[in-house]
Amino acid sequence: MTPRTDAGSTGAAWIAGPGQPLRGTICVPGDKSISHRAVMLGALAEGVTRVRGFLEGDDTRATARVFDQLGVRIETPTASERVIHGVGLHGLRGSNASLDCGNAGTGMRLLAGALAGQRFDATLIGDVSLSQRPMGRVIKPLNAMGARIDAAAGGLPPLRINGGQRLQGIDYALPVASAQVKSAVLLAGLYARGETVVREPHPTRDYTERMLSAFGWPITFAPGQARLSGGHALRATGVEVPADFSSAAFFIVAATVVPGSELRIQAVGMNPRRTGLLHALRAMGADIVELDPREQGGEPVADLHVRHATLRGIDVPVALVPDMIDEFPALFVAAACAKGRTLIRGAAELRVKESDRLATMSGALRLLGIAIEETADGASIQGGHLRAAPAAILASHGDHRIAMSLAIAAQLADGEVTIDDVANVATSFPGFVALAARAGMALREGNSR
Numbered sequence: 001m002t003p004r005t006d007a008g009s010t011g012a013a014w015i016a017g018p019g020q021p022l023r024g025t026i027c028v029p030g031d032k033s034i035s036h037r038a039v040m041l042g043a044l045a046e047g048v049t050r051v052r053g054f055l056e057g058d059d060t061r062a063t064a065r066v067f068d069q070l071g072v073r074i075e076t077p078t079a080s081e082r083v084i085h086g087v088g089l090h091g092l093r094g095s096n097a098s099l100d101c102g103n104a105g106t107g108m109r110l111l112a113g114a115l116a117g118q119r120f121d122a123t124l125i126g127d128v129s130l131s132q133r134p135m136g137r138v139i140k141p142l143n144a145m146g147a148r149i150d151a152a153a154g155g156l157p158p159l160r161i162n163g164g165q166r167l168q169g170i171d172y173a174l175p176v177a178s179a180q181v182k183s184a185v186l187l188a189g190l191y192a193r194g195e196t197v198v199r200e201p202h203p204t205r206d207y208t209e210r211m212l213s214a215f216g217w218p219i220t221f222a223p224g225q226a227r228l229s230g231g232h233a234l235r236a237t238g239v240e241v242p243a244d245f246s247s248a249a250f251f252i253v254a255a256t257v258v259p260g261s262e263l264r265i266q267a268v269g270m271n272p273r274r275t276g277l278l279h280a281l282r283a284m285g286a287d288i289v290e291l292d293p294r295e296q297g298g299e300p301v302a303d304l305h306v307r308h309a310t311l312r313g314i315d316v317p318v319a320l321v322p323d324m325i326d327e328f329p330a331l332f333v334a335a336a337c338a339k340g341r342t343l344i345r346g347a348a349e350l351r352v353k354e355s356d357r358l359a360t361m362s363g364a365l366r367l368l369g370i371a372i373e374e375t376a377d378g379a380s381i382q383g384g385h386l387r388a389a390p391a392a393i394l395a396s397h398g399d400h401r402i403a404m405s406l407a408i409a410a411q412l413a414d415g416e417v418t419i420d421d422v423a424n425v426a427t428s429f430p431g432f433v434a435l436a437a438r439a440g441m442a443l444r445e446g447n448s449r
C-alpha cells in the first residue's frame with residue numbers, strides 16, 4: 001500500500017476506472033470565478049441583483065456566507081439562483097467573528113481588496129490548503145495603496161485587515177499574471193482616491209473588469225491593462241453565469257482520450273482568457289468542434305462536440321499558460337495518453353494552487369507507470385500505458401482538480417484505482433461523480449483504505 005503524504009485527509013475516496021466510452025449530452029455547473037464576483041459586486045451594489053447559473057460549490061457558498069455575515073441579505077429562491085440585496089459600497093457591517101473563505105483563493109484575495117477600504121476590521125481565514133497559500137501578492141499592492149493588512153509568518157493566512165484607512169489609487173505592474181491580484185487591486189480602487197491602474201505581464205481573465213462595467217462603474221480595460229477611479233457607485237443588475245470551462249475541461253479530456261467517445265457539452269463559457277486548453281489539445285490532435293457559438297450574459301458560450309482522437313505530445317506554448325492555468329492537471333492526463341513527449345514550461349504558478357500541482361500530478365501519474373521529469377516551472381511527460389498499480393492509492397492532496405483529473409486517467413488504466421481525499425471536489429464541481437458516471441466513466445464513491 002502506498003503511504004499517503006497529504007495532511008488532513010477526509011477519508012472520502014473514489015474508486016475509478018477502467019471506463020467505457022463517454023457518450024451523450026451533458027451540462028456542467030456555473031463558472032466559479034464569475035459566481036464569486038457576482039456575489040461580491042451584488043453585495044456592494046445599490047439595489048437587488050439576481051444571479052442565475054450560480055455555482056452551488058463550497059467555494060462560492062463560502063463567499064456568499066461571508067457577505068451574509070457582513071449584513072447582506074442573500075436569498076436562494078431555487079438552486080443555482082441568488083437574489084442579493086445590495087447594501088452599497090459603504091453599507092457592509094463589521095463582524096467580530098472571522099470570515100471563513102473555506103478553500104477559495106479567489107474568495108480570500110478578492111475579499112482582501114474589497115475589505116481593505118472599509119471602516120471596520122476584518123479577519124479572513126481559510127481551510128488547511130488555503131492557509132498555506134501566498135497572500136503577500138495581494139498584501140503588497142493593497143498596503144501600498146494605504147491599507148493595513150497583516151498576515152501570519154511568510155505572508156500566509158489568516159489576514160487581519162485593519163479598517164478605517166484612507167486608500168490612494170496606485171499604478172501597479174503585476175509581477176505575476178494573476179487575475180486574483182488584479183481584481184483585489186481594482187476592488188480596493190473602488191474605495192481609493194484618484195486613479196488605479198493595473199498592468200499585467202500577460203492578460204488574464206477579465207471578469208472583474210467586465211462585471212464592474214455591467215454594474216455601471218466607469219472602467220477602461222484592454223487585454224493586459226485596466227484603469228478605474230474611486231468615488232462612483234455600483235448599480236444592481238442581473239448576472240447570468242455561463243458553465244465553467246474549467247469544469248468542462250475534465251470531460252473534454254476524458255472524451256478525447258477514451259476510445260469510442262463522442263460527447264456534447266452544452267453552453268460552455270468560452271472567454272478567450274480561459275480556453276487555452278483547447279488550443280493545446282488541438283495542437284496535440286484533438287477533435288473538438290464548437291457548435292452554436294452565442295452570447296450569454298455578455299460572455300461567449302458554445303456547445304462543445306468532442307470525439308476521441310489519438311494525441312501526440314507537444315511543447316506547450318508558454319504564452320498559453322495563463323489562459324489554461326487551471327487546466328494543467330487535465331492536460332497532464334492528455335499528455336500521459338499521447339504519443340511522444342509533452343513539455344510544459346513557464347508554469348511555476350502551479351506550485352501555489354490548491355496543491356503543488358506539478359508535484360501532485362507528477363507523483364500520481366508516476367504511480368500509474370508514466371515517466372515524468374518534473375522541473376522548477378513545468379514537467380516533461382512521456383506518454384505511455386497507464387497501469388493500475390496493485391493496491392495503490394492516488395493522493396489528490398485534497399485538491400479538487402487533481403482528484404477529477406486522476407479520475408479521468410483511471411478510465412484508461414488496466415484496473416481499478418483508488419483516489420483519496422476527494423471531498424474538496426464539492427468546492428467547484430458538486431455532482432461530478434454522478435455526471436461522470438452518466439457520461440460513461442467508471443467512477444463511484446468509496447472509502448480510503
Ligand code: S3P
Nearest residue numbers: 033106177178179180181325326
Ligand atoms: C482566478 C484566477 C486564477 C485561477 C483561479 C481563479 C480568478 O488564479 O487559478 O482558479 O477567479 O480570478 P490566479 O490569479 O492566482 O492565477
